[in-house]
Structure formats: structure tokens, C-alpha cells
Amino acid sequence: MNVIEVKDLSVDYGPVRALDNINLQVEKGEFLGIIGPNGGGKTTLLKVLLGLIKPNHGEVEINFKKPIGYVPQFSHFDREFPISVLDVILLGALEGKIKILHKFKKDQVKKAEEIMKSLGILEFKDRQISQLSGGQLQKVLIARALMVEPEVMILDEPTASLDANSKTEIYNLLKLLNKDKTILVVSHDMGVINSYIDTVACLNRNLHYHGDDTKLDQNVLEKVYGCPVELVAHGPTPHRVLKIHEEDEK
């Protein structure tokens, strides 16, 4: 069953065409990595899926009931905002509808604590988010998204600017969540995601490829990125070697 069906989708920002005639089906339980160069339209696609922008052409069919568990781009989150870990996670229960002086119910607090426990971050419950490491904060943002008990999670660059161990930890966590959730993740960490995802979508205004990541053709990648690039798998799974960018050799 397809949980998401994108049909003939095009999005323009004024004269700029960000997405051009995209057709994409996401199956229930799929772990999809969305890759592509800067400005390739990845965030725009996520915004359309989240209903934040209306396409100029085409449509998106959403075949699930619960709200999407959305984890926004890490760098867009104000880490200095004075708020505790528990309160950030509880905000997830509001599903984006912020209410002034909202009082959370006891069972919502209990649910937040259970999620924190399962992600190993309960000890940070009363800490200010400014006092967390990048990896810990990312888990808090994932916990916030889990408050709506999502069937589908969308994460925008969840491991950007994290160290290698934190990246692995976050992707191991996503793999666990993938047992009963469909996961879409935008990432530049192609080497890292290759060990976890089932399928890859290569986006550069057009959708150049969507399918099994192991069958992704080198020529497609070069076409999408406009330079030699390959997926590198970490760990014991198939290992491919990253070609040196010609400009880097000079």
C-alpha cells in the first residue's frame, strides 16, 4: 500500500521552478532517503507533503490518518530559546497549534516521559535545551515528533553538524522507529544513510531516480549532482568508494 502518492507535482517560487513534474510513491514501511544538491527542491517537497505550500500543478495523496511526525532542520531551531526539554517535547502534542498558557494534561506528561525513557533522554527532562549536545537535542526533536504517534515521519537533515557517533546513534534510532513507521529523510550524508535506507530518491528539480539504493546508477548521481559522487556505505554492508571531486585534486 502506498502511504504517499505524488502525482505530476510542480512548484514555482515566482519565476523559479523548484520542482518539475514529480511523480513519487512511498510505500507503507519504506525508509526513503531523499538526496540531491543544494537548491534541488528537497525542502520544497517536504513542505508540500506537510501541506505548508500548495503546488502550482499536480497533487499529493496522503493515505494515512495520524499527523506526520515532522523533525525540522536542526539549524533552524533556536537552541538558545529558554525552554526545558520536557516542555519542547510536550509542544509536540499541540500539533503546531500553539496556545498561550496551555496546561498539559497528566497523561500527556506521562506519554512524554515514556517517549523520553525509550529514547534514553529522561535524565535531561528538566534541563534547558541550551545545555544539550547536538545529538541529545536531535533526540529531543524526534521525541517531540513522536508525541502525535505518527505513522509517517519526515526528517530534514537530522544529522547535519553532528559527529560520526551521534549520526550513527540517530540513524540506529530511526531504523528502530522504522519497524512500525514509514520514514522519509532528507540528507546530505549520503555515505551514512546508505547503510540504513531501503530506497533513495534523487532530486534536482526533477526526480532523477527513485528505487532500491543498491541499484542507483553512478551516471544518475553524476547527472543529479553535476560532479562525480558515489554512495559510501559504512560498516559491513556493501562498500563503495567516494571518488575525489576533480576540483579538490587541484
Ligand SMILES: Nc1ncnc2c1ncn2[C@@H]1O[C@H](COP(=O)(O)OP(=O)(O)OP(=O)(O)O)[C@@H](O)[C@H]1O
Ligand atoms: N520562499 C522561496 N522563495 C523563492 N525561492 C525559493 C524559496 N524557497 C526555496 N526557493 C528556491 O527554490 C529552489 C529549491 O529550494 P529548496 O530549499 O527546496 O532546495 P533544497 O534541496 O532543500 O536545498 P538545500 O539542500 O540547500 O536545503 C532553490 O532554487 C531555492 O532558491
